[in-house]
Amino acid sequence: MTAAPVLRLAADPYPDDDARWAACLARDARAEGAFWVCVATTGVYCRPTCAGRPLRKNVTFVRARREAERAGYRPCKRCRPERHVAGPVSHRIADVDWARVEAGLDVEGWAGLGALLSKAECRMLIEAYDDEARYRSRVVMARHGFGRGEYRYYADPAPEPIAGLRAQLYPRLAAIAEKWAEAAGAPRRYPRDHEAYRRACAAKGQTRPTPLILKYGPGGHNRLHQDLYGEEVFPIQVVVLLSEPGRDFEGGAFVLTEQRPRMQTRVEVVPLRRGEAVAFAVNDRPVAGKRGVHRARMRHGVASVTAGARYALGIIFHDAG
Numbered sequence: 412m413t414a415a416p417v418l419r420l421a422a423d424p425y426p427d428d429d430a431r432w433a434a435c436l437a438r439d440a441r442a443e444g445a446f447w448v449c450v451a452t453t454g455v456y457c458r459p460t461c462a463g464r465p466l467r468k469n470v471t472f473v474r475a476r477r478e479a480e481r482a483g484y485r486p487c488k489r490c491r492p493e494r495h496v497a498g499p500v501s502h503r504i505a506d507v508d509w510a511r512v513e514a515g516l517d518v519e520g521w522a523g524l525g526a527l528l529s530k531a532e533c534r535m536l537i538e539a540y541d542d543e544a545r546y547r548s549r550v551v552m553a554r555h556g557f558g559r560g561e562y563r564y565y566a567d568p569a570p571e572p573i574a575g576l577r578a579q580l581y582p583r584l585a586a587i588a589e590k591w592a593e594a595a596g597a598p599r600r601y602p603r604d605h606e607a608y609r610r611a612c613a614a615k616g617q618t619r620p621t622p623l624i625l626k627y628g629p630g631g632h633n634r635l636h637q638d639l640y641g642e643e644v645f646p647i648q649v650v651v652l653l654s655e656p657g658r659d660f661e662g663g664a665f666v667l668t669e670q671r672p673r674m675q676t677r678v679e680v681v682p683l684r685r686g687e688a689v690a691f692a693v694n695d696r697p698v699a700g701k702r703g704v705h706r707a708r709m710r711h712g713v714a715s716v717t718a719g720a721r722y723a724l725g726i727i728f729h730d731a732g
C-alpha cells in the first residue's frame with residue numbers, strides 16, 4: 412500500500428511567534444486577520460497593526476478572536492479588532508459566537524452577530540443600488556403605508572456576498588429554529604441546506620427570492636412589521652447595516668418590539684455599526700413563563716432618519732409567494 416499523498420497547504424507567512432512579532436513591529440497590514448495580539452498588562456487584544464506599543468514579554472498570540480475573548484481579553488478601543496472583516500464568508504460565520512447568539516435569541520428574541528461585511532463590501536452594495544439588472548422589483552414604501560424610503564429585492568441568484576451569507580447563515584439558524592418549534596410544541600425539521608429549504612418554499616408557491624436592500628433618506632423610516640410572505644415562514648431573519656451611523660446618517664435606529672400575553676409592548680433599540688448584523692425573530696417565538704411556554708410576538712422597524720442616507724441589507728430565509 413502506498414502512503415496517502417501529503418496535503419500541501421500554502422506556507423503560513425506567520426508560522427511562529429517570532430514571525431508574528433516581526434509583523435507587529437512592521438505594522439504589516441497583511442497580517443490583519445491572520446492572528447491577534449493579546450496584551451497581558453492591559454487585558455486587551457489588538458490587530459497586529461495596532462498603534463499601541465506593548466513590550467514583547469507582555470504579548471501572546473492567538474489565531475481566533477474567540478480564543479482571546481475566552482481567555483478574558485477585551486477588544487482594544489484603539490484598533491477595534493472586533494470590526495475587522497476579511498476572508499471567506501464561511502470563516503466569518505464560523506467566527507460568530509453561536510452559543511451567545513442562541514442564548515440571545517432564546518432570551519431576548521434577537522442577537523448581534525458582529526461585523527459580517529467589510530467597509531468595501533458595504534460600499535459596493537450601496538453603489539450598486541441603481542443597477543437595475545440586479546433586482547427583481549422595487550418598492551416605494553409610502554405607497555403601501557410601510558413607511559418612507561424604498562427597497563429592492565435582488566433577482567436570483569443574489570450577488571455575493573449576499574447569496575453566501577443567506578446559504579451559510581441558514582443551517583446555524585435552522586438548528587435554533589428547530590429548538591423553538593420543539594419548545595412551542597410543534598416540532599419540525601428544516602432541510603439542512605438552504606437550496607433544499609427553498610424547494611420546500613417553492614412547493615408552497617413561494618418562489619420569489621426575498622433578499623433586499625433598503626434605502627432611507629431624511630425623514631425615512633420603516634413602520635413596525637413582520638416579513639411574512641406566505642404560509643411558509645422561517646422564524647429568524649437577519650439585517651446587516653450598510654451605512655455608518657453618525658457619519659453617513661443620523662437617527663434611523665433599528666428597533667424591535669415584543670408583545671407577550673397580558674403585557675404592554677416592550678421596545679428594544681439594537682445598536683449596529685456599518686457591516687454589523689443582527690438576527691431576530693420574524694414573528695412568534697416561544698418563551699418559558701411560570702405557567703408553561705407562551706408565545707412572544709415580535710415586530711421590527713426603523714426609527715426616523717434625521718439626516719443623510721441609511722442603507723441596510725435584509726436577509727429573509729423563506730421565499731415569497
Ligand SMILES: O=C(O)CCC(=O)C(=O)O
Nearest residue numbers: 625650665713723724725
Ligand atoms: O432597514 C432596516 O434596518 C430594516 C430592514 C427590514 O425591515 C428587513 O430587512 O426586513
Ligand SMILES: [Fe+2]
Nearest residue numbers: 636637638711
Ligand atoms: Fe423587515
